[in-house]
Each structure stands twice: as structure tokens, then as C-alpha cells.
Amino acid sequence: MKSYRYLFVVGVLALAACATYTSSTGAPTPTAGGGGAMSTAAPKPDPRVGLRGGRVDSTGKVFLARAAEASWNLTLLSNTPASEKFVGVTNSDLAFTGNYAIQGNYNGYQVWDISTPSRPTLKAFNLCPASQSDVSVYKNLLFVSSESNSGRLDCGTQGVRDTVSKDRLRGIRIFDATDISHPTYVTSVQTCRGSHTHTVVTDPKDNANVYVYVSGSAGVRSPTELPGCSNTALDKDPNSAHFRIEVIKVPLAHPEQAAIVSSPRIFSDLAAPPTHGEAADELAEMAAARKAGAFVAVFGTQEFVLPPQFVNPMLDSIVKARKGTGAPTKADSAAFRAYLPTLVHIMTGGNAGGKPSGPDQCHDITVYPAIGLAGGACGGYGLLLDIRDVAHPVRIAAVADSNFSYWHSATFNNDGTKILFSDEWGGGGAPKCRATDKMEWGADAIFSLVDRKLTFKSYYKMPAAQTKFENCVAHNGSLIPIPGRDVMAQAWYQGGISVFDWTDAAHPKEIAFFDRGPIDSTHMAAGGSWSAYWYNGVIVSSEIARGLDVFALTPSGLISQNEIDAAKTVRFDQLNVQDQPRFVWPASFALARAYLDQLERSNGLASGKIATARTALAGAERTSGQARHDALSQLATRLRKNADGAADKPKAHMLATAVGDLAKGQP
Amino acid sequence: MNRSALPIWTTLLLSVVTVSGVQRPAAAQDSTAANAIFPGRYPYTDADIHFISGMIGHHAQAIVMAGWAPTHGASKSVRVLCERIINAQTDEITLMQNWLNDRHQPVPEATAGPMKMTMHGIEHEMLMPGMLSDEQMKQLDAATGTEFDHRFLTFMIQHHQGAVNMVAQLFGTTGAGQDEAIFKFASDVNVDQTTEIDRMQKMLFTLPRD
Structure with a gap:
């Protein structure tokens, strides 16, 4: 196994502004002040801009030259390329158990021993192709998502060519990792739309089972392949596989009996939620129109105020139909109101795309069982769900945003008083961090969460302009347990890793970063950090093309050694970031x-x-x-x-x- | 006289073009070819190449349509939508051209016209699903202000719906969509454009009054 390792590599261009390369293992320094002793200023000019790219060979697999690196308040402890059967194939999400990081890959998953963060070692791997191989772990069980058409029940690498096949697996694979060196395949749970991501959900009241929320937005399978799957619109078939998520119940004593227990329709009757930005004028207009007695059509899952250019000819034709003349009467208006649902049905009938589809699926759901809530990033919406009855989540609020393209994931702050949603504009393969891309597009949106109501506060986007050859947009991140503050590490693909403070929801502020130049400075080649998660004292990042990175957060005027040391006192036996745990700081x-x-x-x-x-x-x-x-x-x-x-x-x-x-x- | 939205909706429902059974001669089954976007090992097929080649012209037309917003008096919300469409689809054209280039396939120019394709040795031209006819493009170009907003949203919903149909057709073809780059791109087109259709339908019914 080829392996590149860097002990305490310093950012090549970021030296000037940050004398912060203190060993993170240093003893607590009783007199260290947090205020003026160290720099609070971000390096200028931003050393991430214009980093020299690396270069890959024509297969896209071999790095011919290494890209330059820039960092601020983060130290790269190690970079470990994927092992032989995974190199050149997309690395995806991470889950953690004990001393191990489980790294998903479109070819399966690898298990890394990270007990020495400067020297991760490969503990186990499983060649079992699936995309995206989103991974989670609970006690001895390991869960892996499979969405694409090429995943096979037998873990074969040859794909599945037939459109209908008994060999295909789209859904969740379950492994027993009691012996982490040799995980064994327990069973699979097939779903109608596969699993793009999934979320392990623990029920505080139920120790015998664990639950899995399955999000999958790909096409619906043929009922010939998986009986019961219906691609028919929901208004024509109550069993439609659209407009629902799946909940799998896994009995811990008998994981082989894992099965879907419910398919909650959390999108039903979703009225147009409030938006802001450009849409605010329109909303005010809608509210005023409604007040003035305008005609409101329920169109799909949303309400619309019909404009006069739509309504007037309709009313005219009703007048004509009764062979009348002049202005429409109250009775004409009432007749039109009564006819509206039928009209909408006629207008949309027979064409699944011809009506507002609303959110049809979620991209990802983050649950926070300690407060009984979940954040769903679902199509064009961010949803707040009540998950106190785990198998039957209920939607309690929804937000939309005219600057958001595709809601990707959610993170609560530790107090549960804020939620951050991210927008994966362009799907992750596009360069959305160029100087010409707006700061509110492909960004995070931060909301306050008070009395179960969401209120928009601000956007956050990794601020350094990237090249057109770097796929870059908001992606997966996790909270860092700095006590008394809301601090988060987040992956931005080839935009690197950004650590930011969102304690003040209206004014999020970057406090640390790491970035490399493009994988190839002559060509778009996908790479960068898929996920950057804090786990037991380090930040672990899954680099799509370059393997596994491990970082230490280093003290500065923005974060003190004491704060970092306090963060390190919060330790977990296991971590799935989308099953958000509550941080509790032991006395220290x-x-x-x-x-x-x-x-x-x-x-x-x-x-x-x-x-x-x-x-x-x-x-x-x-x-x-x-x-x-x-x-x-x-x-x-x-x-x-x-x-x-x-x-x-x-x-x-x-x-x-x-x-x-x-x-x-x-x- | 005020326009009624209904006739335009009817046009939309009827004008979604569907194609099927398109074949290309030379098979491309090179499973070892470079895949610089999201490396994977699965082979790509003629259907994948056809999907990508056709989508380039499809996107190019969307960019032309959206590019008219500033000169045709579009409202602020439609102008923002158009900026986003231009940004998103320009990037996707680059992605698609790279994909073809990496596989040594002919790379179509990003022009808004019909796609040239060879069937049984004879070259044909055809519009990909949802693309606007010359007549529809003229109608859009002739409109300004709210009229433009209205026609743009109507036609772009039709256009997006066509792209969504192309994805459904791709995944309904044996052997297609196995290449991870294709699967990801087509799935992204599906969810992004479905989401945008939803947004545009909402906008269509809340257009500012004249």
C-alpha cells in the first residue's frame, strides 16, 4: 500500500499570519489568555486563492504532482491514500466506532485505525460496490447505502445490466462488525428508490431496536423487480413510492429480521412555506391578495393566489355560460371557487411533471433524539420533524429559500436553538465557489429554532474563491464541542475544510481552514473533502480522490488551547454525525x-x-x-x-x- | 385582453416530445476508459452517449432562453432564476463535454438547435424532449415584461420536464446508467430540475399583476 504521510505539515502559504502551530497535545496552560495574546486576523491575502494544482495521469488515478496546501489554525496530521481496491474510486461519508473511522467508497468501505492520528492504518476493507456507500454504525452493526442501478446483492463488481434483475440491490446493506477486522454480511433491506443517504435513529425509549431513515431520490424500481413499488403519481395510487421516506426497524438481537416498518408521508399537504430574499415581495403580495379575497388554488401540495389574468377570463366564461352579460356576480365567483379543484385536477391530470411536485424525497435527514427533533433537507425545502415517535416522524415546520437550489443536509446547534441547512447547488460536481458565484448560492442557511419555528438569520459560504477546475459547494460537516459556542467544521469538496463560529446566527465567522489546489489545474477532476467531522479530538476528512485526512485544531486568538482541550474531554464510543449526539462536558x-x-x-x-x-x-x-x-x-x-x-x-x-x-x- | 393561463398550460401538456428507439452504430463499451469526473469501473453504453450528447444542445437552448431575461424586461425574480439557470447549465455543459472528450467521443457544440444523429446510416435532426420549436422560441423572443415572464416560465417548465423525461428514458434502457458519472449526473438533473419545476410553477401562479 502506497502511503503518503505528513507529520505536522504546515500550510505553505499561510505562515505569515498565524503563529499557531502549537502542539495540540500540550498540557493546559493556566495563564493562557484567550484575548489579545494571539492573532484574531485571517491571513491576507487569502492563501487559498491561486494555490498550485496537482496533476493526475490520464486515468485520473495517479497523482503526477502534488497540489499546494494552505491552512490557518488547522494542522494536517496525516494523509493516507485509499488502499489498492479503492484507489481511483470516489471516497464518500464517514462513521466512527472506538478507534476506527469507517470510510465509505463507491467500491465498498474501508476501516481505518486512527488511534495514532499521524499514522492511520488499514484495519479492514470490504469490496462491495454501491453508491454512495453512505455509512453508519450502531453497536456491532454497520449500515451501508446503495442507490445506483449497479449495486448487487452478492457484492459483485460486474454491475447489473438488465433494467429488471433479481441480482440488484438498492437499499441498505447490514453488516455485523463484532469483529471489526472481519465484518460479515447479515442482510439487505431493499427499497423502491434505493438509498442515497440514510440516518441511524436511536429511540431513547426503545433499547431493543435501532431505526434507519432512508432517503432516496433516484427513480422508482419496477414492481417486477421489487413487488409493491409504484411509480404512479400519489393522487392516483396511495401506495406510490413518491412523496415518502422509508423507516427500517432493526431488532438488535436479530438484525437479520430488519424490515421496513413505515413509509411516512412527511410531505403531505405542504403549503407554500415562507421564503425570503427575492421572493419576499411576492409573498407579501400573496398575503395581501388573500386578504382581499383573491382566488386560491391548491396546486399539488401548495397554495397559490391566482392572478387576474387567469381568473378574469374564467369568470367571463362563467357569465357567458349562463348567457349573461356584464360583470360577474357573487354567484359566479362562488361557482368558480367551487370549480377550482376540478380545474386544477384537469390542468394537471395525466402528467406527473405538470403539477407542483413539492419535495418528493429528502436528500438527508439529521436527527437529534435528545430534543425529539429532526432536520430534513428535502428537495427545495428544509423540514423540521417531530421524531418522538421514531417510526412515525411528523412534519412540524418547513422553510424554502429563493437562493437555495437543493437542500442537502442539516445540523442543529447543541442547545437545539438553531439549525443550519446546506445547499448542494450543482450536485457536488460543479465549481460553485468561483469569484463569480454569489456568496448566498451553494451556501449554508442558518435559522433560529424557537418554539419549533424556524427563522432565517444568515448565509455562510467558505469565502475563498476557487478555480473553475475545483468542484466546490457546501457539504457535510459536524459540530466541534467547544463549550459555550457553536463551532462547526464543514467540507466544501475542493474548497477544502472551513471551520466557523455560528454562535451569533446572524454573523457566522470563519476561524480556521485547510485547502489544497485543484486535483488537476488544467481540467475538472472531482475531488476534495466529502465530509469533515470532529471525532474525539481530531477532525477526520474523507477526501474523494486523495484518501483520508486527519487534522488537529490549533489555538489562535479565535479559539484558545483551553477551549480545544475542553472540546477533547467530550468523547464518544461511536459517532454517526446525522444521528446527532448532545455534547455534555465533564467537569475539568x-x-x-x-x-x-x-x-x-x-x-x-x-x-x-x-x-x-x-x-x-x-x-x-x-x-x-x-x-x-x-x-x-x-x-x-x-x-x-x-x-x-x-x-x-x-x-x-x-x-x-x-x-x-x-x-x-x-x- | 388578459391572457388566460389555461391555454398555455394545455400547450405544455401536449408539447412534451418523446423519443425512443434511437440507435447509434458504433458501440462503445470501453470499461477501462478514464472517468475523470467520478471514477468508476462500469461500462458506458450508446444510450449514455446519446443522453449526454443530446443534453448538451438541450442545455444550450435553456441558456439562450434565460439569456433574454435582462433585455426582455423580466421581473426581478425571473431574472434571478435565469442567472441561476445560466450558471448551472453552463457548468453542466462543460461537465458533459469533458465526459465525452475523456471517452474520445464526438463532442457536440453547445448550440441551441436540434441534435444531429445517424439512424440506419442516414443523418437526421431531432429536437430533444421538451425543447422549444422555432415557433415557440419566436413567441418567447417577441414577449416582454410580464408576458415574457409568463411565457418563459411556461416554456422552461416544458423544457425541464423534457430533461426529466430524458433521465427516465435513460434509466429505462438496458445497460444504461451503470457508469457512476452518468448515474450521478442524470440523478442530479432529475432532482435539480424537478425541484426547479416546482419553484417555477409556484412563480407562474404568483406573477406580479400588470
């Missing part, structure tokens, strides 16, 4: 200091009080047992008293609580 000196750093950065607490607290914390850390307990208790009491007078009262109280919890934890 790093946590208390992280809050102190944040208060110092924001002037949220008087500087004298911060200095005193730092000294007291350092003193407590030098002691042990009862003495440490007492010192921390006294400090907690003092901090609680200070908190009410602090400029940032909530954060000051979080600090006091963190110190109090630390005191309680002492023997």
Missing part, C-alpha cells in the same frame, strides 16, 4: 478556563475578576483532595456572586457552575 479545569477565555475575549467579565479567577484555579490545581475541593468551592461561590454584575451574565454563570461541578468532583 480546561472547561472552566475555556469559559474564562471566552469572557476575556468578549469583555464579558471585568478583567481583574478574570485574573483573580485564573490565579485561584491555578492554585487549586496545584493542591489535591480536600484542599482542592475547598479552594474550588470558595471560587465557585465568589464567581456566582460576580456573575450577576457581569456584562455576559449567562456565560459568567456557566463559569461558576463549571467550577462548582469541578469542586463536587474532588475526592
